[in-house]
Amino acid sequence: MTESMIHAGMQTGQVPDAMGRFGPYGGRYVPETLVAALDQLETEYRSAVEDSLFRATLDELLRDFVGRPSPLYHAKRLSQHGGGAQIWLKREDLNHTGAHKINNTLGQALLTLRMGKSRVIAETGAGQHGVATATACAHFGLSCVVYMGEEDVRRQAPNVFNMKLMGAEVRPVTTGSRTLRDAINEAMRDWMSSVESTHYILGSVVGPHPFPMIVRDFQAVIGREARQQCLARLGRLPDAVVACVGGGSNAAGMFSAFIADGQVELVGVEAGGRSQQPGDHSASLSYGSPGVLHGSFSYVMQDEDGQTGQVHSLSAGLDYPGVGPEHSFWKDAGRVQYQPCSDAAALEAFDLVARSEGILSALETAHALAHAIQLAASRPKDQIILVCLSGRGDKDAAEIARLRQAAT
Amino acid sequence: MPFITAGDPDLDFTADVLKQLDACGCPLCELGIPYSDPIADGPVIQASYTRALERKTHLADIFEMTRRIAPTLAMPIVSMVSYAIVFRRGIASFVAEARAAGIAGAIVPDLPVEEAGPMAQICKQEDFGLIQLVAPTTPRERAIRIARSSTGFLYYVSVAGITGERTRLPADLAENVAWLRSRTSLPICIGFGISQPEHVRQLAPVADGLIVGSAIVRRIARADQEPRDRVLADVTDYVRGLLDALKS
Numbered sequence: 163m164t165e166s167m168i169h170a171g172m173q174t175g176q177v178p179d180a181m182g183r184f185g186p187y188g189g190r191y192v193p194e195t196l197v198a199a200l201d202q203l204e205t206e207y208r209s210a211v212e213d214s215l216f217r218a219t220l221d222e223l224l225r226d227f228v229g230r231p232s233p234l235y236h237a238k239r240l241s242q243h244g245g246g247a248q249i250w251l252k253r254e255d256l257n258h259t260g261a262h263k264i265n266n267t268l269g270q271a272l273l274t275l276r277m278g279k280s281r282v283i284a285e286t287g288a289g290q291h292g293v294a295t296a297t298a299c300a301h302f303g304l305s306c307v308v309y310m311g312e313e314d315v316r317r318q319a320p321n322v323f324n325m326k327l328m329g330a331e332v333r334p335v336t337t338g339s340r341t342l343r344d345a346i347n348e349a350m351r352d353w354m355s356s357v358e359s360t361h362y363i364l365g366s367v368v369g370p371h372p373f374p375m376i377v378r379d380f381q382a383v384i385g386r387e388a389r390q391q392c393l394a395r396l397g398r399l400p401d402a403v404v405a406c407v408g409g410g411s412n413a414a415g416m417f418s419a420f421i422a423d424g425q426v427e428l429v430g431v432e433a434g435g436r437s438q439q440p441g442d443h444s445a446s447l448s449y450g451s452p453g454v455l456h457g458s459f460s461y462v463m464q465d466e467d468g469q470t471g472q473v474h475s476l477s478a479g480l481d482y483p484g485v486g487p488e489h490s491f492w493k494d495a496g497r498v499q500y501q502p503c504s505d506a507a508a509l510e511a512f513d514l515v516a517r518s519e520g521i522l523s524a525l526e527t528a529h530a531l532a533h534a535i536q537l538a539a540s541r542p543k544d545q546i547i548l549v550c551l552s553g554r555g556d557k558d559a560a561e562i563a564r565l566r567q568a569a570t
Numbered sequence: 571m572p573f574i575t576a577g578d579p580d581l582d583f584t585a586d587v588l589k590q591l592d593a594c595g596c597p598l599c600e601l602g603i604p605y606s607d608p609i610a611d612g613p614v615i616q617a618s619y620t621r622a623l624e625r626k627t628h629l630a631d632i633f634e635m636t637r638r639i640a641p642t643l644a645m646p647i648v649s650m651v652s653y654a655i656v657f658r659r660g661i662a663s664f665v666a667e668a669r670a671a672g673i674a675g676a677i678v679p680d681l682p683v684e685e686a687g688p689m690a691q692i693c694k695q696e697d698f699g700l701i702q703l704v705a706p707t708t709p710r711e712r713a714i715r716i717a718r719s720s721t722g723f724l725y726y727v728s729v730a731g732i733t734g735e736r737t738r739l740p741a742d743l744a745e746n747v748a749w750l751r752s753r754t755s756l757p758i759c760i761g762f763g764i765s766q767p768e769h770v771r772q773l774a775p776v777a778d779g780l781i782v783g784s785a786i787v788r789r790i791a792r793a794d795q796e797p798r799d800r801v802l803a804d805v806t807d808y809v810r811g812l813l814d815a816l817k818s
């Protein structure tokens with residue numbers, strides 16, 4: 163591979179601007195205490211991406227430690243099942259630690275070292291970002307604390323064990339809804355007190371500037387590889403690209419390479435949960451409104467006073483009331499369509515992909531798969547639908563068994 | 571200068587506490603508008619926000635309460651409010667409603683100076699204070715820029731961290747505030763961590779005001795279980811103790 167994996171990520175466009183704005187979205191709504199650290203992070207990041215040694219180090223890690231490039235796989239039996247368009251999967255589930263999250267954590271861990279910090283904190287929902295952070299920290303000898311909502315500690319128990327095995331401390335969060343949103347609150351509070359020695363490795367394209375930019379750029383390797391693989395294998399670009407959206411990092415990484423290809427349809431799939439009622443889903447782009455959460459201006463589920471709303475998803479990684487500001491920008495611009503997918507449809511897709519392809523996908527990813535299966539069925543056979551298979555489902559097996567038991 | 575949470579345990583009691591704090595001679599009171607995701611707050615204030623929100627304390631109800639109470643008080647009330655709430659209301663509406671409700675200004679802890687432009691402009695037109703914060707992590711040139719855009723007073727955050735009582739405050743706190751004082755004519759008030767008469771004695775010489783939050787909120791929290799007049803008496807004793815330390 164001659165082209166660096168990170169450098170091209172910087173080409174993903176003119177956004178954000180110097181204030182961290184994607185159109186009106188983004189920005190930096192944080193306590194003054196954190197501003198200096200965010201400035202430091204931005205400066206360090208901008209110098210890192212210009213540094214050929216930094217890029218070479220990250221590229222080597224992504225190749226030898228993560229196993230990149232991840233394959234592009236033609237899901238033939240799944241495609242035949244629908245009888246329509248071809249479904250191709252970008253296999254981020256085959257990365258080391260089983261999801262796209264590692265692309266970001268290795269990059270940010272390298273930034274941590276550049277900043278001379280020795281301690282890392284992170285939040286996690288599904289536990290995949292926690293595991294990927296614990297992995298990066300073990301790799302570099304950094305100390306690591308992961309905040310995780312108590313409800314997620316329960317439903318994603320295998321990942322909790324894995325984090326601990328790699329030397330991370332997992333702190334269960336018992337405030338609020340005990341899910342991802344509360345874990346981010348706790349991580350931010352830790353950072354308020356520890357900011358001089360600690361870097362906060364945020365796991366998605368959310369939070370204050372520069373996080374949405376940095377995480378997107380580190381994840382942009384997904385889309386860049388997939389685009390090249392499509393051109394090499396199929397001789398053309400896909401007709402549609404589908405990815406699930408929690409905070410939106412795998413989707414942002416995938417979409418960023420295709421944004422300029424106006425003919426490629428881009429679809430982000432949110433957690434539609436149990437129903438369209440507030441509190442029953444976590445589809446902030448589909449049902450929410452612009453507001454401020456976790457340091458950023460973006461679509462959010464909120465009440466009339468601006469209090470963050472309750473959300474639900476059976477997948478811990480999508481169970482979040484906000485979304486990355488760049489997605490809000492893409493939504494308003496009409497460049498990306500955002501669709502909700504119900505809990506039930508995601509479970510059904512999980513089963514179908516397991517049985518027809520021999521792939522256990524993460525429950526988060528199953529939302530994207532459900533939409534892609536539906537879309538493919540309505541399109542002719544010569545069309546190509548590319549799905550970001552963001553992670554594998556080992557972590558979910560026990561929870562799925564429990565849900566099935568409860569349903570019978 | 572006390573900080574209390576609006577609506578904990580209910581707005582009637584908040585009104586009683588405000589009257590009492592005024593009677594004690596507090597020069598100003600910060601009124602915390604409960605918010606669902608306060609990342610700058612420690613467990614005590616977080617819990618008070620959660621209680622207030624569980625009781626469905628809405629912004630309109632808080633304004634309704636202050637509209638009744640503020641004219642009877644000698645001390646001004648300043649709101650402590652997340653930008654999430656201000657934005658949702660619309661900046662202009664928030665400022666107009668707050669002002670009509672007898673509130674003198676706002677501290678918006680998640681609105682750093684770069685983002686404060688639109689709100690600062692409206693506050694200026696409406697003669698509504700927008701109090702900005704300087705933290706121990708703020709570089710000095712930046713602190714000067716913040717001081718220039720703050721109105722009413724400047725809030726100096728004593729510790730890098732979240733709100734909550736501390737036994738010890740940073741050794742260089744007085745020195746840092748003294749430096750800032752040499753660069754601005756605005757009054758400087760110090761907050762975060764202050765809870766003991768000893769802190770008050772130590773910081774009084776360098777500050778124009780000292781903000782005490784968690785130590786009072788923790789006492790008010792007991793109004794859920796204990797007779798309210800006893801809680802009120804306890805808060806009064808505690809605040810009088812601090813005010814005495816200020817004079818000594």
Ligand SMILES: Cc1ncc(COP(=O)(O)O)c(C=O)c1O
Pocket residue numbers: 261262287288289290291365366367406407408409410411412413478479480524526527552553554
């Ligand atoms: C496999 C997988 N996909 C998707 C997500 C959602 O995050 P994002 O939207 O940032 O990609 C998660 C989050 O935990 C995940 O583990």
